[in-house]
Amino acid sequence: MAAAARFFIRGANSRLSISGFGTGAQSCFGAALLRLSPGCSSRTKTQRRHASHFTYQPDPVPTQYGPTQKMNLFQSVTSALDNTLASDPTAVIFGEDVAFGGVFRCTVGLRDKYGKDRVFNTPLCEQGIVGFGIGVAVAGATAIAEIQFADYIYPAFDQIVNEAAKYRYRSGNLFDCGNLTIRAPWGCVGHGSLYHSQSPEAFFAHCPGIKVVIPRGPVQAKGLLLSCISDKNPCIFFEPKILYRAAVEQVPVEPYTIPLSQAEVLQEGSDVTLVAWGTQIHVMREVANMAQEKLGVSCEVIDLQTILPWDTETVCKSVVKTGRLLISHEAPITGGFAAEISSTVQEECFLNLEAPISRVCGYDTPFPHIFEPFYIPDKWKCLEAIKRMINY
Amino acid sequence: MNKMYGLCFHAVRQTAGLKSSRLLQRRAFRVSTLHRQQPFDSTLEKPQFPGASAEFVDQLEFIEPNVISGIPVYRVMDRQGNIINPSQDPQLSKETVLNFYQKMTMLNTMDRILYESQRQGRISFYMTNYGEEGTHIGSAAALNPNDLVFGQYREAGVLMYRGFSLDHFMAQCYANADDLGKGRQMPVHYGSKDLNFVTISSPLATQIPQAAGAAYAVKRENSNRAVICYFGEGAASEGDAHAGFNFSATLECPLIFFCRNNGYAISTPTNEQYRGDGIAARGPGYGMLSIRVDGNDVFAVYNATKEARRRAVAENQPFLIEAMTYRIGHHSTSDDSSAYRSVDEVNYWDKQDHPISRLRHYMTARGWWSEDDERSWRKQSRKTVMEAFERAERRLKPNPELLFTDVYQEMTPQLNKQRESLWRHVQQYKEHYPLDLYDK
Ligand SMILES: Cc1ncc(C[n+]2csc(CCOP(=O)(O)OP(=O)(O)O)c2C)c(N)n1
Ligand SMILES: [Mg+2]
Numbered sequence: 001m002a003a004a005a006r007f008f009i010r011g012a013n014s015r016l017s018i019s020g021f022g023t024g025a026q027s028c029f030g031a032a033l034l035r036l037s038p039g040c041s042s043r044t045k046t047q048r049r050h051a052s053h054f055t056y057q058p059d060p061v062p063t064q065y066g067p068t069q070k071m072n073l074f075q076s077v078t079s080a081l082d083n084t085l086a087s088d089p090t091a092v093i094f095g096e097d098v099a100f101g102g103v104f105r106c107t108v109g110l111r112d113k114y115g116k117d118r119v120f121n122t123p124l125c126e127q128g129i130v131g132f133g134i135g136v137a138v139a140g141a142t143a144i145a146e147i148q149f150a151d152y153i154y155p156a157f158d159q160i161v162n163e164a165a166k167y168r169y170r171s172g173n174l175f176d177c178g179n180l181t182i183r184a185p186w187g188c189v190g191h192g193s194l195y196h197s198q199s200p201e202a203f204f205a206h207c208p209g210i211k212v213v214i215p216r217g218p219v220q221a222k223g224l225l226l227s228c229i230s231d232k233n234p235c236i237f238f239e240p241k242i243l244y245r246a247a248v249e250q251v252p253v254e255p256y257t258i259p260l261s262q263a264e265v266l267q268e269g270s271d272v273t274l275v276a277w278g279t280q281i282h283v284m285r286e287v288a289n290m291a292q293e294k295l296g297v298s299c300e301v302i303d304l305q306t307i308l309p310w311d312t313e314t315v316c317k318s319v320v321k322t323g324r325l326l327i328s329h330e331a332p333i334t335g336g337f338a339a340e341i342s343s344t345v346q347e348e349c350f351l352n353l354e355a356p357i358s359r360v361c362g363y364d365t366p367f368p369h370i371f372e373p374f375y376i377p378d379k380w381k382c383l384e385a386i387k388r389m390i391n392y
Numbered sequence: 393m394n395k396m397y398g399l400c401f402h403a404v405r406q407t408a409g410l411k412s413s414r415l416l417q418r419r420a421f422r423v424s425t426l427h428r429q430q431p432f433d434s435t436l437e438k439p440q441f442p443g444a445s446a447e448f449v450d451q452l453e454f455i456e457p458n459v460i461s462g463i464p465v466y467r468v469m470d471r472q473g474n475i476i477n478p479s480q481d482p483q484l485s486k487e488t489v490l491n492f493y494q495k496m497t498m499l500n501t502m503d504r505i506l507y508e509s510q511r512q513g514r515i516s517f518y519m520t521n522y523g524e525e526g527t528h529i530g531s532a533a534a535l536n537p538n539d540l541v542f543g544q545y546r547e548a549g550v551l552m553y554r555g556f557s558l559d560h561f562m563a564q565c566y567a568n569a570d571d572l573g574k575g576r577q578m579p580v581h582y583g584s585k586d587l588n589f590v591t592i593s594s595p596l597a598t599q600i601p602q603a604a605g606a607a608y609a610v611k612r613e614n615s616n617r618a619v620i621c622y623f624g625e626g627a628a629s630e631g632d633a634h635a636g637f638n639f640s641a642t643l644e645c646p647l648i649f650f651c652r653n654n655g656y657a658i659s660t661p662t663n664e665q666y667r668g669d670g671i672a673a674r675g676p677g678y679g680m681l682s683i684r685v686d687g688n689d690v691f692a693v694y695n696a697t698k699e700a701r702r703r704a705v706a707e708n709q710p711f712l713i714e715a716m717t718y719r720i721g722h723h724s725t726s727d728d729s730s731a732y733r734s735v736d737e738v739n740y741w742d743k744q745d746h747p748i749s750r751l752r753h754y755m756t757a758r759g760w761w762s763e764d765d766e767r768s769w770r771k772q773s774r775k776t777v778m779e780a781f782e783r784a785e786r787r788l789k790p791n792p793e794l795l796f797t798d799v800y801q802e803m804t805p806q807l808n809k810q811r812e813s814l815w816r817h818v819q820q821y822k823e824h825y826p827l828d829l830y831d832k
Contacts, residue, residue: 097660103659120664127631191517193578194594195595363807369577380821
C-alpha cells in the first residue's frame with residue numbers, strides 16, 4: 001500500500017484538501033479536529049514511530065569519478081537511470097506508477113526527459129512486469145523493471161526463478177536475458193509491517209543464474225545499479241527504502257560502476273568480523289564503535305554488497321585474521337543468507353575460529369507491525385552477540 | 393462420439409447420485425446443460441472443435457473489441473436523488489434508508505478523523521474511503537450477514553454496516569491491545585470472524601481465487617450462503633484475478649465479484665490499466681454474468697448485489713459487478729494525488745456526484761431528513777468517533793509475546809527458544825526497549 005512512501009510525502013503538504021462529503025459543509029474540521037481531552041495526549045509522543053534504529057554514516061566523497069552532487073538514495077538511483085537512458089537508446093524503464101515518478105520518486109522527471117515510450121506505467125501485475133522485461137531483454141534491448149515493493153515480487157517468482165535465471169543455460173546460450181535489471185524497494189522502514197518490510201534476498205540466493213545486489217547508500221547505489229544494468233546477467237537490485245531520504249552523500253554526476261561480487265571492507269579490525277548489507281551496515285558500524293568503546297573489541301566491518309554470487313574470499317580472509325564472525329540481517333534467521341555465509345566460512349576457516357559463528361537476524365515470524373522494535377536485529381542484540389563471542 | 397457424450401453425462405449423473413446424500417440434495421452439484429458441449433454430430437456442417445461452438449463463416453473478419461464496448465451503467469437515482477424508473481425503486485423503509493445514510497456518513501467522519509490523526513503522527517498509516525461509501529453500504533446491505541466477505545482494503549463501510557464497532561476500527565489502526573489482529577498488521581487491515589469478514593492482506597488480488605475456493609466450499613455445505621469478493625480495477629490486472637474468475641466460472645461457485653472501479657490504481661489511470669470496456673466486459677469472456685452499476689447510487693448497488701446474490705446461490709454461478717465510482721481521497725496517507733490528477737477533477741466528484749449527497753437529496757425530497765437532523769447527526773457522529781478515538785489512543789500496545797504466537801497453530805521449540813532469548817535480552821537491556829507502552 002505504498003505505506004513506506006509516506007516519509008516522502010510527510011511534510012510535503014498536499015495541495016489538495018478533501019473537504020468531506022457533498023457540499024463540503026463538513027470542511028469545518030480543521031486544526032481543532034483532533035483537540036483531545038486533557039490526559040489523552042500524554043502518550044502522543046510515544047505513539048509516534050520509534051526513533052530510527054540506526055545512525056546513517058555517509059561514505060567519504062568519492063574523488064575518482066569526477067564532479068559530485070549532494071543526493072539522497074532515491075536521487076542517486078534516478079541519476080543512474082538518467083545516465084542509462086541518455087547513453088543507451090534501447091533502454092526502457094517500466095513498472096507500476098513509474099510514469100509520474102514512482103511511489104518512492106526514483107523515476108521523477110525521466111518520462112518528460114526521455115519520452116513516454118521509454119519510461120512508462122504497466123498494468124498492475126508483477127508477473128507481467130518481469131515477463132515483459134525478460135522479453136525486452138531477449139529481443140536485445142535494455143530492460144529496467146520496477147517492482148513497487150520487494151514484498152510484491154512473489155507473483156513474479158516463476159518468471160524470475162524459472163525463466164530469467166535459466167534462459168541462457170537451457171538454450172545452450174542461444175538466448176539470454178542478461179539485459180534485464182529488476183529494482184525493488186527493500187527492508188524495514190519502522191512501520192511497514194508484514195508486507196512493506198521484507199528482505200527476500202535469500203529466496204533468490206537459491207537461484208543460480210541471477211545476481212542479487214543491495215547497496216548501503218547513495219554512492220554505492222548508483223555505481224552498483226549501473227553495474228547491474230550493464231552486467232550481462234539478469235540482476236535483482238534491492239534498494240533499502242528506509243535510506244531513500246535518510247541517506248545523503250556527495251554522488252558523482254557522471255556514470256561509474258562499482259564491481260559486482262566484491263565485498264568492501266569498511267573498517268579494519270582484529271577481533272571480530274561483522275558482515276552485513278544494506279541498512280544493517282549502518283547498525284554494524286555503530287556496533288563496531290560501541291564494541292570498541294564499551295568492550296575494547298576491535299571489529300572489522302564488511303559490506304557484502306552482492307548476495308549472489310558472493311565474495312567468499314574477502315569474508316574468509318577477514319575471518320582468518322579475526323577468528324570471529326557475526327552476520328546480521330533483518331530477514332528471518334532460518335534459511336537466511338547468513339546461514340549460507342556461516343556454512344561456507346566454517347568450511348573454509350574452521351581451524352581459525354575462536355568462537356562459534358554468530359547470527360543476529362529477524363525471528364522466524366512474519367515481520368510484525370507494532371512489535372518491530374523487538375523484532376529487528378538492533379545494535380544491542382549485536383553487541384550482546386559480540387560479548388558472547390569474546391567470552392566464549 | 394454421441395455415445396461418449398452420453399457416457400460422460402451418465403458418469404456425471406452417477407457421481408451426483410452418489411453424492412446426493414441428505415446434505416447435498418437441495419444444492420447439488422448441478423451440471424447445467426447450458427454450459428455443456430454440443431454432442432458431436434459429423435453430419436452437421438458446424439464446427440466440432442471441443443473448445444467452442446458456433447457457425448463457420450467465409451469472410452475474413454477480426455472481432456473488434458468495441459463490439460462489447462459501451463456496457464451501460466445501471467442506476468436507480470439521478471444525481472439529484474430522484475428515482476428514474478419507479479419499477480427499480482427498492483422501496484426501502486425510511487428506517488433502512490436512514491441507516492444507510494448514517495453508516496455512510498459515519499464512515500466518512502471516521503475517515504476524516506483517522507486521516508488527520510495519521511497526519512499528526514498518531515497512527516502510522518491510513519486509507520480513506522471518500523466517494524466510495526455508496527459501493528460499500530449498498531452492497532453490504534444486500535447480503536446476508538453470514539455471507540463471507542473477502543475484501544481488498546478500501547471497504548471499511550462493509551464492515552461498518554455489519555456492526556464492527558468504532559472501538560474495533562480504532563484499535564486496529566492504533567495496533568493497540570484491543571486489536572483483533574493483535575497489532576501485527578498496518579492500519580486498515582481489519583478482520584472479524586464474528587462478522588464473516590476475512591482479514592485484509594496487502595498483496596493485491598490474492599483474495600480473488602481464495603474467494604472462489606471459499607464459495608466452492610460454501611456451496612458444498614449447502615447452507616444458503618454466498619461469498620462476496622471486493623477488489624479494485626487495478627488489482628483486476630493481476631494474474632490472480634484471472635485465476636479467480638476462471639475458477640469460479642468453471643467450478644460453478646456462488647460468488648459475487650464486486651469490482652470498485654474508482655478510476656485510479658495509486659497514480660495509474662484506467663486507460664493505462666486496461667484497454668477493453670472496463671472490468672464488466674471481461675465477464676462474458678469467462679462465461680460469467682456481469683453488470684455495470686453507478687457506484688455512487690447506493691440503490692443501484694443494492695439492487696444489483698441483491699439480485700446477483702439471489703441468483704448466485706440459486707444457480708451456483710459467479711456474478712461480476714463493476715461499480716463505477718471515484719476515489720476522492722489520496723490513495724493513502726503515503727500519496728499526494730495532486731502529482732497526477734487535477735484538483736478540478738476531484739472537486740467535481742466531491743461536490744457534484746457524491747454518493748452521500750445523492751442519498752441525502754433522496755431523503756430530503758421525502759421529508760425524511762431535515763437540516764436540523766443533519767446538524768445534530770453530524771455533531772453526534774463526530775462526538776462518537778472522537779470518543780472511540782480517545783479511548784484507542786489511551787490503550788497500551790499488545791503484549792510483545794504476541795510477536796511469536798500464531799506463526800504456527802502450535803508454538804514450535806525453535807520459536808520458543810527465540811522467544812526466550814528475546815525476553816532475556818530485553819530484561820538485560822530494558823532501558824532500550826519501549827516496554828512501558830506495551831501490555832504486560
Ligand atoms: C501484489 C501487489 N502489488 C503492488 C501493490 C502496491 N499497491 C497497493 S494498492 C495499489 C493500487 C491498487 O489499485 P486498485 O486495485 O484500483 O484499488 P484502489 O486503491 O483504487 O481502491 C498498489 C499498486 C500491492 N499492494 N500488492
Ligand atoms: Mg482503483
